[in-house]
Amino acid sequence: MAEKITPREKDYSEWYNDLVKEAQLAEHSAVKGCMVIRPLGYAIWEFMQADLDRRFKETGHVNAYFPLFVPKSFLSKEAAHVEGFAKECAVVTHYRLKNDPNGKGVIVDPDAKLDEELIIRPTSETIIWNTYRNWIQSYRDLPLLINQWANVVRWEMRTRLFLRTTEFLWQEGHTAHATKQEAEEETKRMLDVYADFAEKVLCIPVIKGIKTANERFAGAEETYCIEAMMQDGKALQAGTSHFLGQNFAKAFDVTFLDKTGTREHVWATSWGVSTRLIGALIMAHSDDDGLILPPAVAPTQVVVVPIYRKDEELEKINAVVHDFVAKLKGSGIRVKYDDDDTKKPGWKFAEHELKGVPLRIAIGPRDLENGTVEIAFRDTKMKQVVGIDGLAEKIPALLEQIQQGIYLKALKFREEHTFNADTWEEFTSILDKGGFILAHWDGTSETELKIKEETKATIRCIPLNAPNEEGKCIYSGKPSIRRVIFAKAY
């Protein structure tokens, strides 16, 4: 049917590229590594934003906006931070163009060189902490709980639509606290917000955990993350929440007087999710016919397709459908009546499947006679003919059922592709098949790096819920107290 999309079995990577393009989620732009997010892709992002924004506000945060540019000197104030980001920064050196004296368009005006270069933010810790210095004087100014919706630029060598683009959209929360404990609680609170959002809204089961030192955010003392499994068994980091300690407070001299009049450095967190989540959504659920969207983020949740030959038939269908659609809209459902006369029903069926509309309802002359409609579920491909009486009232429950079903399917997939490995042979043979591997690790960066070199697998996280268990490192044989999750990752 959707022969435009390479089947997953044949080439998972090609399938993903084809799907993003054919479903019109995004496309490559004229700028290398940067994508154009098309209306369908952007609408999904808007639903994600709306839900996350509500959750941020419910947990006491407010939004603000900081500059796109960061003075170069700011970036180097925190040693680990600059080390981590320096290699992928876009730099603004001039502020003016002029006509080429040779008549070939415009050139950079050499007289317009900036005294200090500006970095296009790869993340905003530095500019934000420089600002916080002036906002924080007293313990009464804390906690400071701010989120920013923004774009950032990281000059990656290799890009993939949504998963890793040079410019991407995200939110970054930056909070300041009076105590270490409070900042640690905030870090975990936001991790929980992300995990709940991923599972309830995106239907993507995630594992909450802590990153190893190798994978830690540049400038963080501890990085918490949620890790998701894609349909090819590879891991995708879906969100991170960092406990930054006093690193940025010290780098930017952000201090406050506590109740006893003692000057202290404040404690920090930062946390973020990005348009990468759209990639996660696609790779977690979709199939060879196209996108499969959880109803919670589907721009169109229900589409109604009329089937008719003559105008009189269409009029009769219209009468029935208008009533039905009005009821759905009344209960807040995003429904579209696709009565476009220039497309055939078969074309529409394929199109709406490609675009991931969760529920499709077809109604034709046969249905008018019988008082029925055909209802088709995008996620399971199930179709059935049901009576139209009372159907509108049942739709919210059906959508909820789809939402649940998509989550459970993804959860089942993850469970079926998660294995314990106790020997190196087991470990490598499971890796070939793909999936998460729970294995013992001796806790050293050397071992982790060697495993990565030999197998390309990395430690995705040390799960928060990992039970204590005596064991021996899969690689070095040294003692270990719990299993960690290994996988190949995006």
Add this chain to the structure above:
RNA sequence: CGGGGUGUGGCGCAGUCCGGUAGCGUACUUGCAUGGGGUGCAAGGGGUCGUGGGUUCAAAUCCCGCCACCCCGACCA
């Protein structure tokens, strides 16, 4: 940065080896038929062949340079 590939109507491609008036599919426009899984027939519009130079009577095609993008790898919250 290494390896591979591609630049030709909106999109996808053929044509390049072997130089000779730019073609196919799709999309678009119009008409008629059709309509329960990407509809059929007919007509029509649309292209500086990535770019700069060279060879030639003649270049999408041959030669040299440049640019861009994609894929694989190294790299990467």
